[in-house]
Amino acid sequence: LSALLSSLIDATMALVAARPVLLALLPLLLLALRRTASSAPAPRPTATFPGDAAALASLKSAVAASSIPPHSCLAAWDFGRDPCASFPCGLRCYAPPNSSHLRVAGVSLDPAGYAGALPAAALASLPYLSSVSLAGNRFRGALPAGVPLPPSLRVLDLSGNAFSGAIPGSLFARASALQELYLSRNAFSGAIPPEVASLAALTRLDLQFNGLTGSLPKMDAMRALAHLDVSGNALSGTLLDAPGTLPPSLVSFVARNNSFSGPVRAAALSALPAMRVLDLTGNALSGAVPGAAFAHPALQQLRLGSNRLDALEEAPNGGAGSQLVELDLSGNRIAGRLPGCLGSMPQLAAVALDRNRFTGGIPDRYVARVAAEEATDQWVPFARLMLQGNFLCGALPSQLRQIKEGSAVVSLADNCLPRCPRKFFFCQGAPQKNLAACPTKCDTAIHVREREDSLLEMP
Incomplete structure (x- = not known):
């Protein structure tokens, strides 16, 4: 009994001695508990913000009921249920930080x-909202003015x-955050x-096939713009007569079938160092095709067919530094002999010079390139x-x-080549x-000299 009493007395004395330490640690313990509670994940929101749901409802109500097929996406939008939680398609939602609701981010x-x-x-x-696509439908009327898109x-x-x-x-x-804008194939004016x-x-930026x-x-100033297509409108004015109209960031510029006019200047092309595709087919461009187009550091596809161009400058350095893969100058008014530099452009695979006013013979380098069965x-x-x-x-x-039909697409029809019999596939079509x-x-004297040079340069 005396031993038990002694143990109780010792334990009591130890607690009394430790009390000041426990009292000192108590605030730290409470702070740790508060931090643990605050770091616990908040419950994930499951309901759509009411204003977002109302906006979606207004969008659906604006669509004619007769144009909503039974098994389409809009037919499944039942506003008796929560949109973000229940709509099976057409919607992308996310939970912003510290938000008690889901918000619509994509339609x-x-x-x-x-x-x-x-x-x-x-x-x-x-x-x-970060993305919207209503493409391939029959929405009509004017776009609402005075109501800006969300930032x-x-x-x-x-x-x-x-x-x-x-x-x-x-x-x-x-x-200010808009990165891609597609308004093509409408009736904008x-x-x-x-x-x-x-x-x-x-x-x-895609504005093709409207009535602009x-x-x-x-x-x-559009330093991020890489792809611009304004084909199939009624746009006019000059494009490449001087630097400054187009941004230097452009990689692809397509403006087919408009009414653009004026010359193509070397300085304007030099101001577009990233350009890989330039397609101005079906306009009213005039003057000469500058040799700088063939020496451009990035240009791979140059399409200037169906314009009013009347001359073609030779490429600097004979064309050996050209990056062109495709060249289309068809349907212009270019006269003179076929440019020999095209035969020296290493990557060039497609050449369209038809429906012009070229004279003289066919350069030997053209013939060697079209007759070759594989690259050198x-x-x-x-x-x-x-x-x-x-x-x-x-x-x-x-x-x-000796070229076999199917090995290459070649046409010499409608020229002044009486010795081009129709038994050869490339002589078929319109008669000479x-x-x-x-x-x-x-x-053809120039081509005689070229033949002598090509014997030294051709493999």
């Missing part, structure tokens, strides 16, 4: 033929609908609003050589007679011109 409708007008505040009422929007795709009227500049008043040229983050008029706004260490073969509709004359090169329409003397 992408299927191309089911939905018809209707776009509600004025449908997109502006979704402040977290968070990065991609807007309204292509392939029936929107009409002017593109409102006010739409882009706050769209009027000028391209200058506000578009203030979209510094824009990388892709006027000139391009000055775009040199100096060049690739010509897979396509279109020379029909000119005034070429002289004898048919013997090496050309009447001799009265051909030059009285066929000057």
Whole structure:
């Protein structure tokens, strides 16, 4: 008994001695408990923000019920249920930090033929929206003016609908984050609003196949723009007569079938160092094709067919430094002999010089390239050589007679080559011109000199 009493007394004394230490540690223990509680994950929101749900409902209500197929995406939007939690398609949501609701970040409708007008505040009422696609439907009417897109929007795709009227500049008043804008294949009219040229983050702009008029706004400040397509409109004015209209970041510029005019200047091309694709087919460009186009450090596809070009400058350094893969100058007014430099461009595989006014013979280097069956260490073969509709004359090169149909696409029809029998596939098509329409003397002297040089340079 005495031993038990002694043990109790010792334990009591130890607790009394430790009390000051415990009291000192108590605030630290409470702080640790608070931090643990605050770091615990908050419950994940499961309900859509009411304002976002209302905006989605207004979008669906603007679509004609008769244009919503039974098994389409919009048919599955049942607003008796929560959109972010229950809609099976067409919607992307996320939970912002410290938010008790899910917010709509993306709307992408299927191309089911939905018809209707776009509600004025449908997109502006979704402040977290980053992407919208209504492509391939039948939305119609004007885009709402005076209601800017949300600042968070990065991609807007309204292509392939029936929107009409002017593109409102006010739409882009706050769209500083917009990176991709697709408005092609609609019925927009009027000028391209200058506000578009203030979209510094824009990388892709597609406005093809509308009814846009006027000139391009000055775009040199759009330092991120890489791809621009304005084909199939009624745009006019000059494009490449001087540097500054287009941004230096452009990789691809396509403006087919418009009414652009004026010359193509070497300085304007030099101001576009990243350009790989330049397609201005079907305009009213005039003057000469500058030799600088063949010496461009990045240009691979140059398409200037169906314009009013009347001359072609030789490439610097004979064309050996050219990056061109495809060249289309068809349907112009270019006269003189075929440019020998094309035969020295190492990557060039497709050449279209048809429907011009070229005279003289066919350069030996052209023939060697189109007759080759595989690439050499100096060049690739010509897979396509279109020379029909000119005034070429002289004898048919013997090496050309050995080309088998299917090995390359070649046409010499409608020239001044009476010794081009139709038994050769490349002589078929339109007959050769009447001799009265051909030059009285066929000057091929330049090609004789070229033949002597090519014997030294060709493998």
